[in-house]
Amino acid sequence: MAGRGRVSPPVVVALALPLLLALVVAGVGIWSRLSSGPDTGPLALPPAAAPQAAGPPCDAVLGALPAELPADPAPLPSREIDPPVPGARAWAAAPEPVVLRCGTERPAALGPTSPLIVVNGVSWLPLGTPPGGLATTYAVVDRGIHLELSAPAEVGSAPLQTVSDAVTAHLPAQPVQVR
Template identity: 50%
Template sequence: MVLAIALPVLLALVVAGLAVAARAGAFSPTVAAETGPLALAPVDAPDATSAGCTSLLAALPADLPGDPALAGRPMAEPVQAGTKAWAAVPRPVVLRCGLSRPQELTPTATLTDVNGVSWLTITDGTPQPTLVTYVAVDRGVYIALTTPTQIGSGPVQSVSDRIAATLPKRPLQLR
């Protein structure tokens, strides 16, 4: 009789424990960030070869903050001017400098200040976004930093520091 009661209770506890462990990621394989050359699709970046972008790219760190640190990633040929990338999971962190003015930058757009740089935040449009793009809108060139949402704010803080140190602030160009 005791065995008839104890066995189902024990089975329920084991199943519950496995469910908690699975939800916590205990059974998920560790995925390593890709580190090979990254091919980027071309985008409209009329100022990618400007002095501002050249200065910023030279000032960017080899690695970005993360756990573990996000190592720089080489670009595949043909390399798009004004770009830099870092290895991250599930997608790389990508910086593009010299972009055209974002259409989302309107008088009612919400901007976020990170270490003295005004950023327009654009998500991938899904209910639970996996990527977020920050566009620096208060410098002489537009700079986009696209990151996976789960890596936190370290990359945008680090890049903000380099932008603030390299490119002078200018008034916003609103329509």
């Protein structure tokens, strides 16, 4: 006869088994999400003003970019944009995709004291990371048209360098117009 206040082993097993099963399922879900890599399905881009996106300069720069964008630790495959957006390209990366928009408007943050970085001969204005975002956006400010590149820090500087090379090859440098 079992004593009062003691739970028999079959009851303990019956209570613990569903809890253990729930923990295992949650662990497998988290592991598969972390190990599955970046999303490679079609990407829907939010609208953005890009009045010069459909012109020959953007076509030249975008056409010069590789299908796989160099990154750390491995190249990033192209990602389809659906619906298509003129002047835009995307590559699969985690935690967010790398997105390039060509023909964008002059960045409002560009001023006489704006801190620019120069990468392979191209002047970029860091625009920062939006609240809740995981990618930093940079804008090309020394060409006849503006471009914006958003990339998570985890991919390293190779995307910025590769886009800079395409910009240098197809868009002549101009003085930065701060107005």
